[in-house]
Amino acid sequence: MTATKRITIKATRFDPDKDEKPRLQTYEIPFSDDSMVVLDALNYIKGHVDGSLSYRWSCRMGICGSCGMMVDGVPKLTCNAFLRDHWPRPITVEPLNNFPVIRDLVIDMDDFMHKLKAIKPWVIRKQPVPLGGGAFVQTTAQIDEFRQFSQCINCMLCYAACPVYGLNNEFLGPAAIALARRYNVDSRDEGLGQRLPVLADAEGVWECSFVGECSVVCPKGVDPAKAIQQTKLDTTMRFVLPFGNRD
C-alpha cells in the first residue's frame, strides 16, 4: 500500500456568538482518491476532525445549488471543485463574497429570496386558463428562447462574483434578472408589463455595468450577463421605437 497523499484545507471559521471576525483554520486531511472534491474534504473534516465546521450541502451532483463557496478566491460549487486541480497546494475555502456570513461557511441569502419573489417568477396570464384545455402548444424553438435562463440553480455564485452587487446590494442582481427574463420570453407568459417596473427600476438592470463575471462563474451556463443586457435592450427599444408594444 502506498501512503496516501495529504492536502491542506484552510477554512473560514466564524461563530457570531464567540468571534469578533472570521479567521482561517487549517486542516490537513488524507487525499485518498483522485475523484475527491472540496466538499468531500469538508465532509471528512466535519466527520473525523472537527464536527463544528458548518456549511451547506445536499445533492453532491451540482444541481441543488447549496454548496457554493469561495475556493481559492473564486466562487465555485464545492461538490464540483476537484482537489486534484489544487494539490499539492493548500486550498482556501471561504464563504461566498458579498453576503453576510451567518456562521463559518454559511451565508445569509435572504436578500435573494426577497428579490426572487419581487420579480414574480411564475407564469402570469391576463385571463386564467382552464386545465381542461390541455397543455399549451410550445415549439422547441420557443423553449430555446428561455431554456438557458431556466437552468439557474440559485447557487449565488454570480452574486458573489459581481462587484456591482458587492458595492450596492440593492442591485437586483444577475440570477434574479435572468429568472425574470426566463418568464418574460416564455411564450406562455403575459407578465412582462408587471415585471418591467421591477426590472427597469433604478436598482434593476441599469445598475449592471456588464462586468460579465457572473456569467464566467455560473456553473450552469445561464449567462445572466446576457439576460441583463438583453433586458436593457428590450426595455429601451420598447420606449424608443414608436411601435414598441407597451402593456
Added chain:
Amino acid sequence: MPRGWWTRRSNYFWYIVREFTSLPLALWLLWFLLEIRRAQDGPSGYHPHSSLGFVIFSVIVLLFALYHSVTFLSLAGAILHFNVADRPIPSQLIVLSQFAAWAAASVVVGFVLIYFAR
C-alpha cells in the same frame, strides 16, 4: 467590497481597463475637435499637429480604441438576438458580422480621408 477589488482577479482588471478606455478616447476626440476648430485660422495660420509626442499619444489611444472595439463588438454580439425562420442566428455569426461592419466602415473612412487629400 475592498477598495482594490479589481486588482484581485485578472477578469476584474480587464473589465476596469475596458471601462477606462473611454478616458483616452474622449481626450483624443477633444483634440480632434480642436483640430477642426483650427481650420478657422485660415490658410496661412493652419498648422496641423505633428509632434512626436502627439503621435505617441495617438498610438496609446489606438491601443485603447482597439481594446474598446474588440470588447464592445464581441459583447454586443453576444447580446443581440435575432431569429430567422424560427432559428436563432448563432452569436458567433453576429459577432462576425459586427467585425465585418467595423472593417467595412474603416475602409470607407480611410478611403475618404486619403482619397480627398490631394
Added chain:
Amino acid sequence: MDPTSYDVLIIGGGLAGIRAAIAVAETNPRLKIGMVSKVYPMRSHTVSAEGGAAAVLSKDDSYDTHAFDTIKGSDYLADQDVVEAFVREAPLEVVQMEHWGCPWSRNADGTVAVRPFGGMTTWRTVFAADKSGFHMLHTVFQTSLKYDQIHRHDEAFVTKLLVENSRCVGVTAIDVRSGQMYAITAKATILATGGLGRIYAFTTNGNICTGDGMALAYRAGVPLKDMEMVQFHPTGLPFTGILITEAVRGEGGYLLNNQGERFLKRYVPNKMELGPRDIISRAMTTEFEEGRGFEGPHGKYMHLDVRHLGEATIDRRLPFMRELGREFVGIDIVKDPIPVRPVMHYMMGGVDADISGATLMKGLYAAGECANVGLNGANRLGSNSLSECLVFGAAAGRAAAEQVGSLAAAGANPIEAMLKDETKRVEGGFLDKKGGDERIAEIREDMQHSMDEGAGVYRTKEGLTELTRRLDGFRERFERIKIDDSSRVFNTELTAAIELGFMLDCAVAVAHSALAREESRGAHARRDFPERNDEKYLKHTIAHHTEAGPRLEYRDVTLGKFEPKARAY
C-alpha cells in the same frame, strides 16, 4: 401575523410539500399555511430527479395500461384502488405543471413529448430534458411564491410531532440560524419529508434524505408500511452514486458486460434495457458474481453505452448526463461508455397513509416519498414517483384543507409544556451533554455499510439477523454520542445527530420488516426464499414503534381487476 400557528402546516419543501401547499391555498384561500423545510425549498432532493414523470397523455395510451404496468411493476403489492385513482389524476397534474411554466420537452408540433421508461409498456414519461425534477421543483417553488398566504420557515428543522389526545397539533422545530427551539401549531399537519437513502452508504440520495418524516411519525405512534421495499437503481456512477437516469436507456442506451454483451437478454429478453429496476439490478449483481463485470477502483461495474445515439440526440435529450460524465467521471458520453452499478435509490415504504394521504392519526397527513399510500408496492416504476408527489401532494393538501374547517386550534398550555420537554431532550441530550466518545460520522458510516451489506439487492436470513444485531449496537453507541459543536448558530452537527437518530429508527424498521418477509417480491429478494408467496405475503407489512423494536402486523392488499400473476418481462 403569528408565525407559529397555522391552519395547515406542511413539513417539507420538496415537490410533494409545495404541491400540497398550493393545493391548500387553492382549495381555501383564507387558510393560513405554514411550510417548514430544513433546507431552502429549491434545495430539496426532488431537484436531482432526472428522467421524468409518468402520465397517460398520448392517444394510444390508456389508464388501464398505466395501472396494469404499475401493479405488475409493484409485484402486485400495490393497492389497486389507489393506482386507479393515481393514473387518472396524473395527466391533469402534468398539464397543471405545464401551465405553471414547467418546460416539458416537446414534439415537433409543440405538444408535450413522452419518452419510454422501464417497466412501462408504452411511452408515457413526460420530461424536461434530463433535469425533470429540477425544473418541476423550481416551477412549483416559484409558483408558490405567488401565494402570500403560504408562509415559509426556511431552514427550520422539525424534531418532533406534537400530539395531544392522539391528534397531531403541530411540531417542534429548531430555527437553524438562531438555534432556537420553537413550537409551530396547526390544525392539520402534512408530512412531505422525502426519502431515507442516507441510511445506505452507496445511494443516489442527497445529504438531506434521512427519513426524518418517517421517524417522526413512527415515534408518534403512526406505523410505517412496507419498509423492506427498498429500490436499487441499476445505473449509478461508481464512487459518487450519482444517478445516470433510466431515460438513458429509454432513449436507447445499451447495458454491456465485460464481454461487450447486452446481457439483459438472459433476464428480461422482451424488455431488455427497459426492464424494471429490481430485475435489472439483480441481473447486474448476478453478472458481477459470475465474473462478467468490469473491475474498477471503486468496485465492479458495467458499461452503459449511448455512443450510437449520436451527439445531437444526446445534447437535446440528455445534456445533463453529458455534463455529469464530463465533470464527475472525466468522460464524454458521446465518445465513451459510462461506468455504472446498482445503487440504492428510492424507498417504496413509508408512513402508512390512505388514498388521501390521511394517516391513522387525526390531523396528520403524509405525501411524497416519505409516505406509503399503497401506490408503489414492492417496486416502483421509474417516473411514477414525481407524478405521485404531484397527485398525492395535491390530494393531501385538499383533504387537509377540507378537514381543518371543522377543527378547533390546539390550546397553548400543553404545547408550551411539550416544547419545554422537547427542548430539554434536544439541548440536554445533545448540545449541553457532557461526556460521550462516539463520533456521529463513525456510527453513521458503520450503519450505512451494514445496510449495504445486510439489506442490499439480495438478502438472507443470516444477513438480516446480523444487521438487526448490529443496528442494536449502533443504537447503543448513539446514546454515547459526542458533539464538538456547542454553538447555537447554524449548528449542523446537532441536526446531523438528530438525523442519525431518525435514520437508525428507519433502518431498524427496514431490517425487521425485511427479515420477517420470507419470500421474494419486487425489490425484496431473499436468497433463502426465492419465490413469491401470495398465500402468505400478498400483504403490507405494518411496523409499529415500540421501545423494544418494531412490532409487525400485516394488512391485506386491496386488489381490483388485475389478478396477481407471475411477473415476467
Added chain:
Amino acid sequence: MNAELPLSHTVGEGQGEGRHRHKPAIAHLFWWFMFAQGGVLAAILLPVHILIQGILGPLGIVPVVDRHYDTWANVLGNPLVKLYLLVLIAFPFFHFAHRLRYLLVDLGVPAARGVPAQIVFYGGAVAVTLGTIYILLTTVPISFG
C-alpha cells in the same frame, strides 16, 4: 410565547415587494440607450481615425485630408461631413460619460451614482455636443461645392 422569536428569514405576506415602489427609470433607460449607441459608433469609427489622422498622417506615411488647409476646408464645408463629424465626436461622449461615471462607482465613489453626478457627467456630454455643433457651424461655412 414565541412572540420575540427571531424568525427573520421567514418569508410571507408581501415581504417580497421590497422597500420602495418600483417604476421604470426612464432617465436611466435613455442614458443607457445613448451609452449603447455611442459605444457602437466609437467602436466602429474611432480606430481608423486615430490610426490615419493621429499616426500615419503626422508621420507622413500617407497623405491625409487634414494635413493641408485646402483639402481640409474643402471637406469640412460639406454638410454631410459636418453631420458625420457631429455623430462621430459628440455621440461617443454619452458613452464615455456613462462609463466613467460607473467606473467611479466601481472604484468606490458611491456619490457618482447620485443625481448631481449624473448632471455633471451627462451634462458634460451635452456640453460637448453643443460645443461640437457650434464649432462645426462656425468653422467653415456650409458649401455644396
